[in-house]
Structure formats: structure tokens, C-alpha cells
Amino acid sequence: HFEGEKIDDDLVSAVSRIMAHADGARRLRVRANSDTPEDSARARRFGAQGIGLCRTEHMFLGDRRELVERLIVAEDEATQEQALAALLPLQRQDFAEIFEAMDGLPVTIRLIDPPLHEFLPDLTELSVKVALEEERGEGSERDRVLLQHVRRLHEQNPMLGLRGVRLGIQIPGLFEMQARAILEAAADYTAAGGRPLPEIMIPLVASVRELDVVKGTILGVAEEVQADRGVRLDFSVGTMIELPRAAFLADRIAGSADFFSFGTNDLTQMAWGFSRDDVEAAFFSRYFDHGIFDVSPFESLDQLGVGGMVEMGTTKGRATKPNLKVGVCGEHGGDPRSIHFFDDVGLDYVSCSPFRVPVARLEAGRSVLAQRGASRTGG
Ligand code: PEP
Numbered sequence: 001h002f003e004g005e006k007i008d009d010d011l012v013s014a015v016s017r018i019m020a021h022a023d024g025a026r027r028l029r030v031r032a033n034s035d036t037p038e039d040s041a042r043a044r045r046f047g048a049q050g051i052g053l054c055r056t057e058h059m060f061l062g063d064r065r066e067l068v069e070r071l072i073v074a075e076d077e078a079t080q081e082q083a084l085a086a087l088l089p090l091q092r093q094d095f096a097e098i099f100e101a102m103d104g105l106p107v108t109i110r111l112i113d114p115p116l117h118e119f120l121p122d123l124t125e126l127s128v129k130v131a132l133e134e135e136r137g138e139g140s141e142r143d144r145v146l147l148q149h150v151r152r153l154h155e156q157n158p159m160l161g162l163r164g165v166r167l168g169i170q171i172p173g174l175f176e177m178q179a180r181a182i183l184e185a186a187a188d189y190t191a192a193g194g195r196p197l198p199e200i201m202i203p204l205v206a207s208v209r210e211l212d213v214v215k216g217t218i219l220g221v222a223e224e225v226q227a228d229r230g231v232r233l234d235f236s237v238g239t240m241i242e243l244p245r246a247a248f249l250a251d252r253i254a255g256s257a258d259f260f261s262f263g264t265n266d267l268t269q270m271a272w273g274f275s276r277d278d279v280e281a282a283f284f285s286r287y288f289d290h291g292i293f294d295v296s297p298f299e300s301l302d303q304l305g306v307g308g309m310v311e312m313g314t315t316k317g318r319a320t321k322p323n324l325k326v327g328v329c330g331e332h333g334g335d336p337r338s339i340h341f342f343d344d345v346g347l348d349y350v351s352c353s354p355f356r357v358p359v360a361r362l363e364a365g366r367s368v369l370a371q372r373g374a375s376r377t378g379g
């Protein structure tokens with residue numbers, strides 16, 4: 001409720017009864033997407049049963065952006081190591097705070113998945129700046145060198161470029177630093193009597209081999225951290241399923257993953273070939289007029305196409321690992337219509353923004369009641 005606002009006690013008790021009814025009925029668990037301790041605490045107050053997606057790239061904005069920029073453009077190991085050494089304690093603190101906020105509940109931490117352009121200066125702006133500086137005879141060496149790197153790394157389609165697992169393979173120290181920060185924070189918290197449950201998640205995986213390469217690094221770090229700190233950690237390593245290829249190969253990928261989380265934002269983008277950065281695409285209104293769809297597939301799950309891949313990926317994954325934990329963490333995880341679909345195909349949980357958690361709990365309950373109603377009337 002809003003601070004200072006008087007809320008009718010009868011209303012509070014009616015809402016509590018409805019929520020208790022929904023929670024008693026639902027099968028689907030509800031988690032939240034959060035990358036700060038504040039949001040995590042809020043999610044918990046709203047009834048989230050864990051964090052389903054902690055987007056770590058959000059932790060690298062502000063003051064830390066420059067360190068990431070240095071790491072990405074560096075071609076020598078010494079510069080990379082310096083940047084990573086500076087980032088490690090900051091990340092350890094980030095994760096420690098989230099574990100504390102979510103004590104005893106699972107926290108899925110996704111390794112960094114930045115579209116590169118968000119961490120590099122804009123090529124055109126930097127080119128103009130350097131050209132103007134040179135004209136005035138006052139060009140800085142730093143800007144000139146940076147421009148060379150930005151040109152070298154420039155991508156026409158950053159959303160199809162050096163993102164997610166690809167960046168982790170290109171700069172192995174980056175994922176290693178994050179895994180170390182997560183596991184050290186978990187070890188320290190365990191030693192202090194806490195119950196952290198980290199689930200380390202790899203983004204944008206398309207092949208088993210990609211996953212295996214990164215997983216090998218994480219497991220190596222886990223051995224070191226557990227030996228150094230003298231604790232055993234309860235952690236798992238899983239993958240996002242957000243590329244059509246991953247959904248098709250889910251039976252193979254499941255062999256190397258402890259869990260799956262469907263990223264329906266990217267999966268929608270890749271399945272339809274619509275840019276998720278232009279969700280209000282100029283042609284969508286014509287699509288509505290012609291009934292090609294009645295709601296944007298980014299807003300509510302395209303159940304036939306994208307949903308078909310979610311269902312197929314789940315079935316294939318569980319054919320390899322019958323108890324494979326499967327969730328969804330794209331925006332659709334908080335959309336009422338999509339939640340019914342996710343329940344019907346047997347996902348274990350949905351994850352959505354903290355403010356949508358109560359609605360997701362309610363819909364997950366309504367979905368079970370709808371299924372019961374359908375079976376009573378013969379469907
Ligand atoms: C997704 O693609 O659905 C997802 C959850 O990841 P992101 O939105 O961060 O790409």
C-alpha cells in the first residue's frame with residue numbers, strides 16, 4: 001500500500017483472503033526479477049518465492065561502466081586483470097546483499113549479458129568528437145585509441161552480436177570473476193549462518209559446447225572457493241533458453257544444465273524476427289487491423305509459435321532429465337494470459353517484476369481453478 005494512505009481494513013482482509021485462496025490452489029511458483037537488495041526485499045514482501053532473474057549487467061552501470069569499457073576494449077591481459085580485480089569485491093558485495101535479502105530462497109543470477117553498444121561510446125559521436133578535437137589541434141591520445149577500439153568492436157546488430165555466453169567465451173576472466181564473486185559471497189554467508197541458494201545462469205546459449213565451456217570454468221572456481229573457505233555450497237548451474245536453436249536442442253542441452261529458464265523476450269524476437277527494441281513497430285497497427293495478432297507478441301506470449309518452443313523445450317529437456325527445473329523469466333512471466341499457458345505446459349515457476357508478483361500469484365491460482373473447471377465439464 002501507499003505510505004500515508006488510509007486503507008480500508010475490510011479491503012485488506014478481503015484481498016488477503018483472495019490471495020490465500022489463490023496460493024492454496026496454485027501449483028506454479030512465483031519468483032521475481034530483481035538485481036538490487038531493495039527490489040529483492042520488496043519482492044519478498046509481495047510473496048516472491050525466490051529471484052528468478054538477477055540481471056547482472058545492471059550492476060555495471062554508473063561508476064563501474066568505465067571498468068567494463070576498459071575490460072572490453074583491452075587487448076592486453078594486464079589491463080583486463082586490473083579491471084577484473086577492481087570489479088571482484090564490488091560484485092561480491094552485490095551478491096552478499098541479495099543473498100541476505102532472500103535468505104533461504106533460491107536466487108538465479110544470470111552472468112552478464114550486455115549488448116556491447118550499451119557499454120561502449122557511440123561510434124558516430126566519438127568519431128565527431130575526435131575529428132573536431134583534431135581540427136583544433138587538441139586531440140587526446142586516449143580518445144584516439146578508444147575510437148580505434150570502438151571501430152574494431154562496432155556491430156551492425158548488437159542484439160545479434162557479442163552478448164551473453166559469447167562475451168563470456170571471448171573474455172573468460174569476466175564470467176570467472178562473476179562466478180567467484182557469487183560463490184565467495186555464498187561461502188561467506190554460509191559461514192555466517194545464512195542459507196544462500198545461488199543458481200548460476202548462462203545467457204544466450206545456443207549449443208551444448210558453449211554451455212560446457214563456461215560450466216567448466218564455473219565448476220573449477222567452485223572447487224577452489226569451497227576448498228579455500230572450507231564450506232560445501234548448495235549451488236547449481238543452468239541456462240537460459242532464449243534462442244530457437246536452444247529450444248530445438250533442449251534434450252542435449254539438458255544433459256549439461258541443472259535448470260532451464262525461458263527468456264521469452266529474446267525468444268519472441270528471434271522467433272518472429274521482430275526487434276524487441278522497436279516493440280511499437282510502425283507496421284504493428286496494420287497487423288492488428290488484419291488480425292495477424294490482436295496483441296503485441298512482446299506483451300502477451302505468442303502461444304502457438306513462441307509458446308510452442310517453450311513447450312517443446314520443456315518436453316525435450318525433461319525427456320533427458322525428468323526432474324529438470326524449468327521456469328520463465330521474460331516479461332511474459334507477469335502477464336496473466338501467458339501465466340495460464342506456462343501452468344498448462346508444466347513449468348515450475350514464472351518470474352516477473354516485483355510489482356507483478358501478486359497478480360502472478362493470483363493468476364497461477366486461477367489457472368488451476370480453470371483447469372479443474374475444464375476437467376469437470378469435460379474440457
Ligand atoms: C529474455 O530474453 O526474455 C530475458 C529474460 O532476458 P533479457 O530480457 O535480459 O534479454
Ligand code: MG
Pocket residue numbers: 242263265266
Ligand atoms: Mg534475453
